[in-house]
Amino acid sequence: MSDPNSGSAIRVRRALLSVSDKSGLVDQARKLAAMGVELVSTGGTSKLLKEAGLAVKDVADLTGFPEMMDGRVKTLHPAVHGGLLYLRDNPSHVKDAETHGIGAIDLIYVNLYPFEATVASGADFETCIENIDIGGPAMLRAAAKNGAFVAVCTDGGDVDAVIADMEANDGQVPVSLCRKLAAKTYARTAAYDAAISGWYADQLGESAPDWAAIGGKLQEALRYGENPHQKAAFYVTGATRPGVATAKQLQGKALSYNNINDTDAAYELIGELGAETPTVAIIKHANPCGVAQGKTIIEAYRAALACDSTSAFGGIVALNRPLDETTAKEISQVFTEVVIAPGADAAAEAVFAKKKNLRLLITEGLPDPAAPGHFVKTVAGGFLMQDRDFGRITRADLKVVTKIAPTEQQLDDLLFAWRVAKHVKSNTIVYAKDGATVGVGAGQMSRIDSARIAARKAEDAAEVAGWPEPRTKGCVAASDAFFPFADGLLQAASAGAVAVIQxxxxIRDDEVIAAADEAGLAMVFTGMRHFRH
Structure with a gap:
């Protein structure tokens, strides 16, 4: 197998520039021209460069054909692709190029039509179709295949790197850089096609197309993954959903793999509970250890913290309101890894500035829990893909199955607990009272164990706070899936629950309902489960 980095360098004599995003292009083109590089361009790119006073040859002058069909056809021609593809050290290729008057193209810079941004803007079907680039990916892939002789650039940073090497090496570019750019190019065009194919499948309502592709752009190379011996990186898909991928980090050290995972879990839960009432969620290892609503955001934070202040140490705090100074001071009293919120005032930022390691993320919005999307999980030899769990239950969906019906306050708490339980690892039991979790049991193999753990958490919280009894007395309980036996339900009742949502x-629903009636519980069925693995 030959060495992909073999060879020394290529000399750039002609560059083809055809870009959608023209940021910085004129300055880059001037630098290339100053080194004697002939510039070839298309359409609006050519017009911009000519207006800047640069000598530019139109692609039409190479091909002998004008741009046609509203610009759909302009670069799909042997004069372009031959100039990109022919092997400079192959006599047969060189002869063909000379015979047909095909000149070498040594550098190409193409950033593709903004398909992803067009989709994100909510554009209609036909507009999205028109923003699918055809000639751009074709030229990029051709140039990347010939990476021993062509420097291929997909963004301005690539061009800057090539120019820097040319300036340092008398107009030459190391083959090693060309190979690196070629690899990047194939990843970029693959991600571009993945975005198109995924969008098209969604438009057609295909939940399981014959082929599925996933692509993303590097956001950050991470220090390590879940553990120090694992390498990791953070990639973003270009979606505009408010959250950790789109947030602006105002301060603190770089996010870790676990920070990103936990922060995403925290903010998705906050989105689930909506913007109507001040709400705070505290997350540890992707599970909520406290969630609460209140009249003010600081009241919500205090109630969330009270659920499990021990586990909150080193956790993630998510808010559905802009962070204020008073709440920032309260949060600062507990070691916190990340705070994520729709905004923060200057006084709150000043409070956190004293905590140099605390990361503050601002999102400018909340995620929509009902918005469609996909969840992907890798397995050996493949991956699982499913819709994001955007199922939601309202009061109208609830079916009272016991002799006793829940009160209005209990219904509010049942729906609150249910929405929290959706974001807790299965098996899940969540106890809640007065708009706050009072015990959370997560990720157990047995549902009764989850009920026991949630009750024990409530007992520990009462001991820490000095309360006379756990706050589970008179609470409601939510189970993410059905009770297969009455034992889990009765454990919730023994913890103090008076109403249950499941x-x-x-097949034993009748037994479970009978046990609820005998225990004097109110119980409602949702008809929908929320497994989370």
Whole structure:
């Protein structure tokens, strides 16, 4: 196998520039021209460079054909692709190029039509179709295949790197850089096609197309993954959903792999609970250890912290309101890894500035829990893909199955607990009272164990706070899936629960309902479960 970095350098004599995003292009083109590089361009790019006083040859002058069909056809021609593809050290290729008057293209810079941005803007179907680039990916892939002789650039940073090497090496570019750019190019065109194919499948309502592709752009190379011996990186898909991928980090050290994972879990939960009432969620290892709503954001934070102040140490705090100074001071009293919120005032930022390691992320919005999207999980030899869990339950969906019906306050708490349980690892039991979690049992193999752990958490919280009894007395309980036996339900009752929300659907529903009636519980069925693995 030959060495992909073999060879020394290529000399750039002609460059083809055809870009959608023209930021910095004129300055880059001037630098190339100053080194004697002939500039070839198309359409609006050519017009911009000519207006800047640069000598530019139109692609039409190479091909002998004008741009046509509203610019759909302009570069798909042997004069372009031959100039990119022919092997400079192959006599047969050289002869063909000379015979047909095909000149070498040594540098190409193409950033593709903004398809991803067009989709994100909410444009209609036809507009999105028109923003699918055809000639651009074709030229990029051709140039990348011939990486021993062509420097291929997909963004301005690539061009800057090539120019820097040319300036340092008398107009030459190391083959090693060309190969690196070629690899990047194939990843870029693959991600571009992935965005198109995914969008098209969504438009057609295809939940399981014959082929599925995933692509993303490097946001940051991470120090390590879940553990120090694992390499990791953070890639973004270009979606505009408010959250950790789109947030602006105002301060603090770089986010770790676990920070990103936990912060995403925290903010998705906050989005689930909406913007109507001040709400705070505290997350540890992707599970909520406290969630609460209140009249003010600081009241919500205090109630969330009270659920499990021990686990909150080193956690993630998510808010659905802009952060204020008073709440920032309160949060600062507990070691916190990340705070994420729709905004923060200057006084709050000043408070956190004293905590140099605390990361503050601002999103300018909340994620929509009902918005469609996909979730992907890798397995050996493949990956699983499913819709994001955007199922939601309202009061109208609830079915009272016991002799006792829940009160209005209990219904509010049941729906609150249900929405929290959706974001807790299965098996899940969540106890809640007065708009706050009072015990959370997560990720157990047995549902009864989750009920026991949640109750124990409530007992520990009461001991820490000096309360006379756990706050589970008179609470409601939510189970993310049905109770297969009555034991889990009765454990919740023994913890103090007086009302229960669960999907129903067990072959022993009648036994569970009878046990609820005997225990004097109110119980409602949702008809929907929320497994989270």
């Amino acid at each position: 999907p129903g659907g067990s």
